[in-house]
Amino acid sequence: MEKFTLRDKAAIVGIGETEYSKNSRMSNLALLLQAATRAIEDAGLTPKDIDVVIPAMHVIPFEELAVNLGIEDLKYAVTTHMGGASAVASLESAAMAVAAGIATNILCVTGWNGYSAMRASAIGQAGDASASAMPMLSPMPKLRDFEMPYGVFVPAQWYAPMAMRHMHEYGTTSRQLGAVAVACRKHAQLNERAMMRGRAMTIEDHQNSRMIVTPFHLFDCCLESDGAAAVVVTAAERAAAMRHRPVYIMGVAEGHPVPVDQIAARPDMFQIGLSYAAPRAFAMAGLTPKDIDVAEIYDCFTWVVICQLEALGFCNRGEGGHFVEGGRIVLGGELPINTHGGLLSQAHVLGMNHIVEAVRQLRGDAGAAQVKDAEIALVTGWGDLGDGSIAILRR
Amino acid sequence: MAQYIKPLPQITAETREFWEGCKRHELLIQRCKDCGVYRHYPRLMCPKCGSWNVEWVKVGGRGKVYTWTVAVQPFHPGFFEDVPYAVVIVELEEGVRMVSNIVDCAPEEIYIGMPVEVVFDDVTEEVTLPRFRTA
Numbered sequence: 312m313e314k315f316t317l318r319d320k321a322a323i324v325g326i327g328e329t330e331y332s333k334n335s336r337m338s339n340l341a342l343l344l345q346a347a348t349r350a351i352e353d354a355g356l357t358p359k360d361i362d363v364v365i366p367a368m369h370v371i372p373f374e375e376l377a378v379n380l381g382i383e384d385l386k387y388a389v390t391t392h393m394g395g396a397s398a399v400a401s402l403e404s405a406a407m408a409v410a411a412g413i414a415t416n417i418l419c420v421t422g423w424n425g426y427s428a429m430r431a432s433a434i435g436q437a438g439d440a441s442a443s444a445m446p447m448l449s450p451m452p453k454l455r456d457f458e459m460p461y462g463v464f465v466p467a468q469w470y471a472p473m474a475m476r477h478m479h480e481y482g483t484t485s486r487q488l489g490a491v492a493v494a495c496r497k498h499a500q501l502n503e504r505a506m507m508r509g510r511a512m513t514i515e516d517h518q519n520s521r522m523i524v525t526p527f528h529l530f531d532c533c534l535e536s537d538g539a540a541a542v543v544v545t546a547a548e549r550a551a552a553m554r555h556r557p558v559y560i561m562g563v564a565e566g567h568p569v570p571v572d573q574i575a576a577r578p579d580m581f582q583i584g585l586s587y588a589a590p591r592a593f594a595m596a597g598l599t600p601k602d603i604d605v606a607e608i609y610d611c612f613t614w615v616v617i618c619q620l621e622a623l624g625f626c627n628r629g630e631g632g633h634f635v636e637g638g639r640i641v642l643g644g645e646l647p648i649n650t651h652g653g654l655l656s657q658a659h660v661l662g663m664n665h666i667v668e669a670v671r672q673l674r675g676d677a678g679a680a681q682v683k684d685a686e687i688a689l690v691t692g693w694g695d696l697g698d699g700s701i702a703i704l705r706r
Numbered sequence: 707m708a709q710y711i712k713p714l715p716q717i718t719a720e721t722r723e724f725w726e727g728c729k730r731h732e733l734l735i736q737r738c739k740d741c742g743v744y745r746h747y748p749r750l751m752c753p754k755c756g757s758w759n760v761e762w763v764k765v766g767g768r769g770k771v772y773t774w775t776v777a778v779q780p781f782h783p784g785f786f787e788d789v790p791y792a793v794v795i796v797e798l799e800e801g802v803r804m805v806s807n808i809v810d811c812a813p814e815e816i817y818i819g820m821p822v823e824v825v826f827d828d829v830t831e832e833v834t835l836p837r838f839r840t841a
Contacts, residue, residue: 452716452718453747455713455715455716456715456716456717456718456721456747457715457747457804457805458805459713460712460713460714460715460829460833460835461793461805461806461807461835461837462712462777462781462782462785462788462791462793462807463793463805464781464782465781468775468777468781468793471775472773472774472775472793472795473773475773475774475775475818476772476773476818479773479818521778521779522776522778522779523778523779524775524776524777524778524779525775525776525778525813526775570753572747573747575772575795575803575804575805576745576746576747576802576803580773
């Protein structure tokens with residue numbers, strides 16, 4: 312019997328985004344519903360056609376989304392809990408649900424008031440010493456008990472020691488981290504939906520930006536944004552008859568580092584979730600990194616991109632810093648990444664915007680940022696303490 | 707003692723012996739009674755062999771800085787006065803690693819491989835945090 316595979320079983324047929332801003336004046340729920348209804352409309356469907364809703368990360372419970380959308384027969388309920396890796400991981404659950412015949416049209420959606428509701432200064436004013444610096448998220452118990460008492464509060468502080476160790480072992484430099492930030496900012500200039508459009512950045516701007524947590528300067532850190540994004544996934548055999556050119560999911564996987572709840576204890580800090588997931592996804596797709604035309608790499612921090620490029624096999628361990636230099640990751644280069652500007656310069660909507668951009672690239676709708684003749688796109692997610700997710704998409 | 711406004715650990719059944727050891731100024735680390743592997747954070751089961759048999763071993767508290775970072779911006783009101791402050795990951799001689807702070811040197815003097823030893827900081831009447839000093 313032939314081994315079952317998710318390859319080419321599902322397709323993304325609808326995309327939707329809200330405006331990205333620092334002051335949405337909308338609730339989290341309203342943001343998610345706006346992105347959702349836009350994605351459903353883009354697919355040529357109505358909300359009643361949706362039979363599964365997958366919130367990527369628990370910002371809004373699926374119940375509230377389903378009730379507002381008027382879904383009459385919700386066939387499956389699941390939420391992906393992998394922080395920034397949740398969006399791409401939701402594609403995996405969606406592909407499984409359609410491949411298994413459980414569902415027809417699946418909505419994957421996420422977003423938040425990531426600026427207006429979550430500023431550290433706003434939390435400080437509350438004066439609650441037990442507050443998480445990310446108040447929507449309850450901290451993992453072990454982080455709460457063994458790291459927060461020492462002053463570890465935000466994701467930058469989780470990943471910074473990894474980056475410091477990478478610099479120590481492999482000679483990775485701050486200017487190499489900066490090359491990622493500059494590439495994303497350059498691409499944001501081409502994107503009218505990018506929060507940093509009109510604000511060019513040079514490597515010197517990056518080097519001169521204030522230090523947040525060593526080795527991360529301000530411009531190594533992603534934006535904090537209000538906004539939401541969504542996609543609609545359906546079965547491949549239905550997709551061809553729908554409004555837009557379908558984008559097929561060729562390979563999809565998630566992975567988790569060990570131990571999953573503690574970075575410090577890992578014998579090899581650079582064996583991340585994606586180190587497990589990427590070989591699975593490439594094998595499913597029957598492709599190698601050389602086949603990728605454009606890559607949207609989760610970029611909560613610049614160094615995280617470098618670490619993922621190594622785990623994906625675009626370069627060897629320790630060579631990621633060198634890889635991102637010299638224009639290789641800029642449009643026109645060997646591997647254009649984050650053609651929308653990424654979390655660093657478009658908006659931080661938990662990476663669902665990376666999936667939306669990959670779909671635009673494969674539809675040929677990416678405007679000034681279009682990678683010519685893009686046929687294969689790769690999208691990653693990185694979340695919590697290095698959880699990873701990956702999707703390989705084709706037109 | 708002035709009001710302590712930094713976060714404190716919640717002491718659970720799983721971690722109580724660790725924190726009670728700290729109060730006595732002893733660093734206790736779990737060791738599997740079946741396969742002998744040390745582990746930290748405290749866990750109910752041995753991730754190596756699945757055993758529930760565990761002993762708490764008083765360790766020497768000596769180790770080296772495995773990696774580190776300096777928070778230049780504060781993220782919590784309890785740390786407004788502390789920035790810039792370093793967070794280190796210490797690898798103990800027994801092989802386990804823990805997140806902590808260095809008490810006796812400036813952030814810019816810390817380096818990977820720096821020898822350190824544990825000290826105990828009685829931050830409240832209930833809680834003592836293990837930190838490290840240069841050795």
